[in-house]
Amino acid sequence: MKITNLTKVKKTRMEMEGAKNTWKQVPLSRNDGSPNFSFRVFTIEPDGHTPYHSHPFEHLNYVIEGRGALVMEAGETRPVVKGDFVLVLPEEKHQYRNADSSKPLVIICAVPKDYE
């Protein structure tokens, strides 16, 4: 059993190419003995975004707070808000952009443990 709070989890800047003003936390992962998957949290500051990319594994996302735009295939976008759940399938292009000029967009991003 592990219990932690987001406020206690180390925050590191996302340095991946294509990311801007985005921070990563990993509250639950294989380092805690998780057998199958990990929970990361991304905090995307105003004017920030994650990379526009795809990869061979899925994301299961939950929007903790804020307002964002999810960029999909061919640049099509959909708004996302607190309380939204998103399933990004393997190889689907995606990017999260903060759509608010003053508040962060905070999302859970769950992935198979081999990727985090």
Added chain:
Amino acid sequence: MKITNLTKVKKTRMEMEGAKNTWKQVPLSRNDGSPNFSFRVFTIEPDGHTPYHSHPFEHLNYVIEGRGALVMEAGETRPVVKGDFVLVLPEEKHQYRNADSSKPLVIICAVPKDYE
């Protein structure tokens, strides 16, 4: 890609023995094509709780809102609040109880897709 909001996901009463005043939603699962795992959400009303039990798979939990008590092995309890993440390993006994007399406790409960 699937995008949905918790307010749009069907809610069913949890009928499992040992559960009380608890509702389940399944925003993301294998029915949506999720390759490895599912996101469920439990809403535990005041005076409600999930079963006190264990099983051969893990839970990854996130507390969306409310205040609860997590009952662990031998009846030991820990408080949980909004923003907490919990990893319940396979075969660890656990139960979530609402600790607030007026507000629901709402938690994400992620499990391997074969279990939901």
